[in-house]
Amino acid sequence: MTDREPTAAPGQGPQGDDGLDALFAAARAQTPAPSAALVERVLADAAATVPRRGPLARPRSGLWSGLLRRPAEGSRPAGAWPLRPAPLRPREGRAGEGRRTGTRPGAVWPGAAGLAAALVAGLWVGAMPPAPLLALEEALLGPSVLLAAGDPADWPSDWTGDPADWPADWLPAE
Amino acid sequence: MHGTDIPPGAPLRAPDGAQDAALLAAYAGGDGRAARALVARHLPRVLGLARRLLGDAAEAEDVAQEAMLRLWRIAPQWRAEQARVSTWLYRVTVNLCTDRLRRRRTAVGGAATGEALPEPADERPGALATLIASDRVAALEAALALLPERQRQAVVLRHLEGLSNPEIAEVMDTGVEAVESLIARGRRMLAARLAPRREDLGYDDDRP
Numbered sequence: 490m491t492d493r494e495p496t497a498a499p500g501q502g503p504q505g506d507d508g509l510d511a512l513f514a515a516a517r518a519q520t521p522a523p524s525a526a527l528v529e530r531v532l533a534d535a536a537a538t539v540p541r542r543g544p545l546a547r548p549r550s551g552l553w554s555g556l557l558r559r560p561a562e563g564s565r566p567a568g569a570w571p572l573r574p575a576p577l578r579p580r581e582g583r584a585g586e587g588r589r590t591g592t593r594p595g596a597v598w599p600g601a602a603g604l605a606a607a608l609v610a611g612l613w614v615g616a617m618p619p620a621p622l623l624a625l626e627e628a629l630l631g632p633s634v635l636l637a638a639g640d641p642a643d644w645p646s647d648w649t650g651d652p653a654d655w656p657a658d659w660l661p662a663e
Numbered sequence: 664m665h666g667t668d669i670p671p672g673a674p675l676r677a678p679d680g681a682q683d684a685a686l687l688a689a690y691a692g693g694d695g696r697a698a699r700a701l702v703a704r705h706l707p708r709v710l711g712l713a714r715r716l717l718g719d720a721a722e723a724e725d726v727a728q729e730a731m732l733r734l735w736r737i738a739p740q741w742r743a744e745q746a747r748v749s750t751w752l753y754r755v756t757v758n759l760c761t762d763r764l765r766r767r768r769t770a771v772g773g774a775a776t777g778e779a780l781p782e783p784a785d786e787r788p789g790a791l792a793t794l795i796a797s798d799r800v801a802a803l804e805a806a807l808a809l810l811p812e813r814q815r816q817a818v819v820l821r822h823l824e825g826l827s828n829p830e831i832a833e834v835m836d837t838g839v840e841a842v843e844s845l846i847a848r849g850r851r852m853l854a855a856r857l858a859p860r861r862e863d864l865g866y867d868d869d870r871p
Binding site for chain 1: 707
């Protein structure tokens, strides 16, 4: 990649023998310039193909922000791709290639669904505990005791909180 | 962007490889400015090569767009130590042009490959008529178009794109000796075809 001498013609005699070098120089001077339309097409391809990561990656959002809103093209970083119209020559199979621009439904909704299921299960077990759970509770904590506290207005004014001082009608019936 | 900043007639220089690799990595990271820089650095050369190999401006644009698209696609996997962007693009462009020329020949029922074509006699009236052009460049391009495909590729890469023989060997996927032979034969044929027009075209006066 180092030896660059366009006028050196291997296998030839001294340069200029065949008079071609002047023609080559004239041709090099007429290197065609890409049209603006071609440049736009190429840049549109670049924008459609660029991997969506790095500065373009959407910041990770929490569960609730993901539930409440979809990410918008709001705060785009400097140097990020501008929003462009479709390429002049769209190519098959290229649309959306490598893109990750929106919230994937599978990334948020399974989490919300799991949370809701756990909530419902907790309510169900609390409201209607199964028999084995009640038996286990009784074995660990003893029999249930129902206290009838009565009207606070009837409470003795000098009660210290000692169970020995409880009124007789507060104690469970044997 | 319009063209390159290469002064007329000066040997072309490939863009710096390390800079290209950095730009490609930036593009892969989502930097749109890097893509614009890569387009400015490479699209004129890719387009020029395609136009000289195909001799058709519209087809050359399609090939240039396709070559750049392949660059965008490979950007995330690009390894700077494996190749230079410029050499890689040249190779892709040459191959795309070869495919187009092959389809073109098939469409018109021509021979399968350019190398298999018998080399036309230097003084054929038909070939010479195609060389009747208004200026030197048109005459040269017309003569180039008559070369066998591999000779044309080697001559264009060497004398119009300014690549070294090892670079051409890499682009054309062949050996350096084969490149030297292709260039020598192509140049001889060009000189023979243009000789009758030498005085008309005025390039005789430019000889040292």
